[in-house]
Amino acid sequence: MTTRRVAISRRDFLIGTAAAGAGLSLGLYLPFGPRTALAAAGTPEVNAWVVIEPDDTVIIRIARSEMGQGTLTGLAQLVAEELECDWTKVKTVYPTPGQSLARNRVWGSFSTGGSRGIRGSHQYVREGGALARVLLVEAAAEAWGVPIEECTAADSVIMHRPTGRTTRYGEVAAAAAQLVPPLQVELKDPQDWRLAGKPLKRLDTAEKLTGQQVFGADVQLPGMLNAAIKACPVFGGALAAFDADAVRELPGVRSVVRVGEDAVAVVADTWWQAKTALDKLPVTWDEGPNVGVSSASIAQWLADGLTADDAFVGNQSGDAKAALQGAAKTVEAVYAYPYQNHATMEPMNATARWTAERCEVWCPTQNGEAALQTAAEAAGLPAAQCEVYKIHLGGGFGRRGAFHDFVRQAVAIARQMPGTPVKLLWTREEDMLHGAYHPTTQARLVGGLDDTGELVGLRMRISGQSILASVRPAALKNGADMLVFQGLLPSGDHAISYSIPNLLIDHAMRNPPVPPGFWRGVNVNQNAIYMECFIDELAHAAGRDPLAFRRGLMSDHPRSLAVLNAVAEKVGWGTPAADGVHRGLAVCNAFASYVAACAEVSVDDRGRLKIHRIVAATDPGYAVNPQQIEAQVEGSFVFGLSALLYGECTVRGGRVEQENFDTYPSMLIGEMPKVETIVMPSGGFWGGVGEPTIAVAAPAVLNAIFAATGKRVRRFPLKNNDLRAA
Amino acid sequence: MATLNVNGEPFSIDVDGATPLLWVLREQLGLTGTKYSCGIGLCGACTVHIDGRAARSCVVPVSSLGTAQKVVTIEGLSPDGSHPLQRAWTELDVPQCGYCQPGMIMAAAALLETNPNPSDADIDAGLTNICRCGTFNRVRRGIHLAVQQKRSRGTS
Ligand code: FES
Ligand code: FES
Numbered sequence: 001m002t003t004r005r006v007a008i009s010r011r012d013f014l015i016g017t018a019a020a021g022a023g024l025s026l027g028l029y030l031p032f033g034p035r036t037a038l039a040a041a042g043t044p045e046v047n048a049w050v051v052i053e054p055d056d057t058v059i060i061r062i063a064r065s066e067m068g069q070g071t072l073t074g075l076a077q078l079v080a081e082e083l084e085c086d087w088t089k090v091k092t093v094y095p096t097p098g099q100s101l102a103r104n105r106v107w108g109s110f111s112t113g114g115s116r117g118i119r120g121s122h123q124y125v126r127e128g129g130a131l132a133r134v135l136l137v138e139a140a141a142e143a144w145g146v147p148i149e150e151c152t153a154a155d156s157v158i159m160h161r162p163t164g165r166t167t168r169y170g171e172v173a174a175a176a177a178q179l180v181p182p183l184q185v186e187l188k189d190p191q192d193w194r195l196a197g198k199p200l201k202r203l204d205t206a207e208k209l210t211g212q213q214v215f216g217a218d219v220q221l222p223g224m225l226n227a228a229i230k231a232c233p234v235f236g237g238a239l240a241a242f243d244a245d246a247v248r249e250l251p252g253v254r255s256v257v258r259v260g261e262d263a264v265a266v267v268a269d270t271w272w273q274a275k276t277a278l279d280k281l282p283v284t285w286d287e288g289p290n291v292g293v294s295s296a297s298i299a300q301w302l303a304d305g306l307t308a309d310d311a312f313v314g315n316q317s318g319d320a321k322a323a324l325q326g327a328a329k330t331v332e333a334v335y336a337y338p339y340q341n342h343a344t345m346e347p348m349n350a351t352a353r354w355t356a357e358r359c360e361v362w363c364p365t366q367n368g369e370a371a372l373q374t375a376a377e378a379a380g381l382p383a384a385q386c387e388v389y390k391i392h393l394g395g396g397f398g399r400r401g402a403f404h405d406f407v408r409q410a411v412a413i414a415r416q417m418p419g420t421p422v423k424l425l426w427t428r429e430e431d432m433l434h435g436a437y438h439p440t441t442q443a444r445l446v447g448g449l450d451d452t453g454e455l456v457g458l459r460m461r462i463s464g465q466s467i468l469a470s471v472r473p474a475a476l477k478n479g480a481d482m483l484v485f486q487g488l489l490p491s492g493d494h495a496i497s498y499s500i501p502n503l504l505i506d507h508a509m510r511n512p513p514v515p516p517g518f519w520r521g522v523n524v525n526q527n528a529i530y531m532e533c534f535i536d537e538l539a540h541a542a543g544r545d546p547l548a549f550r551r552g553l554m555s556d557h558p559r560s561l562a563v564l565n566a567v568a569e570k571v572g573w574g575t576p577a578a579d580g581v582h583r584g585l586a587v588c589n590a591f592a593s594y595v596a597a598c599a600e601v602s603v604d605d606r607g608r609l610k611i612h613r614i615v616a617a618t619d620p621g622y623a624v625n626p627q628q629i630e631a632q633v634e635g636s637f638v639f640g641l642s643a644l645l646y647g648e649c650t651v652r653g654g655r656v657e658q659e660n661f662d663t664y665p666s667m668l669i670g671e672m673p674k675v676e677t678i679v680m681p682s683g684g685f686w687g688g689v690g691e692p693t694i695a696v697a698a699p700a701v702l703n704a705i706f707a708a709t710g711k712r713v714r715r716f717p718l719k720n721n722d723l724r725a726a
Numbered sequence: 727m728a729t730l731n732v733n734g735e736p737f738s739i740d741v742d743g744a745t746p747l748l749w750v751l752r753e754q755l756g757l758t759g760t761k762y763s764c765g766i767g768l769c770g771a772c773t774v775h776i777d778g779r780a781a782r783s784c785v786v787p788v789s790s791l792g793t794a795q796k797v798v799t800i801e802g803l804s805p806d807g808s809h810p811l812q813r814a815w816t817e818l819d820v821p822q823c824g825y826c827q828p829g830m831i832m833a834a835a836a837l838l839e840t841n842p843n844p845s846d847a848d849i850d851a852g853l854t855n856i857c858r859c860g861t862f863n864r865v866r867r868g869i870h871l872a873v874q875q876k877r878s879r880g881t882s
Binding site: 068201204205206207208210217270272276344346347394396397425427428631636637638639642660666668675 | 764
């Protein structure tokens, strides 16, 4: 066991508090925050992150939401690593957004999206664990009357080295809770990690195997009623009228209520009764101004944007226009990406109880604080009189982070029945019709090659929808949505993987009246297809091997090159694949991680695709739980390939046409390729893992399809294409 | 009025006979391990066993059942989470969000009843549950592991 040297200085603490106040961790720590009810009698809260019970149980508080991605376990590993506690005694708990509000946001952001769960909070959660350890050791040293420096901690046991005396965390936790925390603490070098960085088992598996795990849809409260809802299926439409009398006498029905401007709900004893009555409820909609909108009209509008004069520049170097004019050969292609629904397995839901004094909401959410804000608005109460209890999510994928329409509706219903808890559960159909859809864009690419086959210029025009313009207009920069350029930017978490001498990438914003949202992977999903498939097109036009062609553009992108090389080596690029099997590559920098993939596919003479194997590499900087990263990589292929194979929401009459999995399929186990994952953390930065790999899933397969058939698919999903060899 | 035998216990429930078994399990019997996702028999989240065979309970009206049919839900698959699949799932950390997993496990368990050592092709054909998180490869490994462990226990 190594001794951790910890810089403790009370004076620094007092002097430095004001300066540290802006940070998420130290300045906001106790003793300045009020000790709320969380620190219940007999369960000493060592600090905001760590509670230790007398029996040594370690309760680690996690602010981010667990929705399958493993963050709960990963964050607990990081806290426990610094805390030096016994991992077998670790439990986790969510603090509530209301508690956070009352404690000056001591836990930082609750937002769980953008693959930020770990990369956005590793620093302060590790500090939280380390500070708690310091206090525990100090409490033991004080009790023994020995210098702190002579004491060490491991596995929840503190030892005074000179005498060999020991005590347990549970015995000193109450005393530790009374101490003033130091201002600074030294964190471990990741090379010394014992818990973090290891493929530990998830903490949340057991209940998921027996049906005991409670999801939002399973919430049960005394006296609770159930609601089913229908909102106007046409975007921008409203509820005109409904005939409540027609269903009031049906079994179980308690109430039929208007919900906001555009929806009606039936409240009944059971959800099935509510849904049955709602199906029979005569409703008329005011369909509003968008009934004429269709997929064809949207596509036409976007196509116009491909050559429009006005556009926001995302990445520019040299003179692309001149370079293309002077090129020996130019290649041009137009790609298009459709609307897609998140289709979480658990449909949207929330349970609410409203009184004139207080509103409480139980819901699966990726952002408890945003849910609280929505609840307060809908309740007509200050946030301090509201509370949100985060319930386990049956999938999130971005649908439950920036959008809490289901919370707004649940509260609006509960407000009409004061004191009665009401659970609102959407049908799958409602979920499909009222998504926050993956935005639609098109891209026109022109590349120029010189007479030796070198790429001399590239022009990419993206036309289509901005998520930020709809969801966070304040985040636009002089009208531009820089998020549109994810994976194509000059630098940062979503940088382009190539150095191209003359480059222009810009965006003609076209915002159809279909609400867009952050959809797992967000804009790298289509941008990586555009870039990686087109690079493949250019390599082919240049008569070059796609790997060699990419490598030639990547000397200034060593991390991207490293993942690409790792994949190429493992898949055996350059050696023949099995008979009839063809390979395709893709690489991307997304959510601050570097990923690459090589797909092996075959296409039979009837045009049937089989994806045999995918080799994928990820460099997330630090790998907090490698086996969970593998799970995320595999899951990313399911998500990305489901989108590629089937994902499409078409619009007709101003509404989405697909209402369930019959018309919006998701891939099944029989379509799943073998996945070989290389986790290769190179250190020095923190990248995300839940999303980046989705970016390379589709283009790797598309490039392999080209290798197999000579066909370039540029419109998606694949189900709309004939893959028989050209 | 419907009469059911669920997880070995008889029930008589005052409910419209057209109500799908799924909703009787969830709302009248409080067995919320069985999930709703599509309601049209396509995703498998609501899979239970009826007389040992996998059934999608969202499309089974309770009126079609009586006490003669033995319904088993995820809560009744094993007394303490010790079914070979549950054990294998634990070992491999199969679930992500977990929402599809009760249905996935029930479908896999029914598959093993009829086919104690399924090949990959048997799994492909026999398991048509949707998992949006993408746990398929671990599900496959989990099934093989369960078979393997059952065999090694059987021979030891
Ligand atoms: S909910 Fe029954 S099959 Fe989907
Ligand atoms: S584990 Fe989330 S849907 Fe399967």
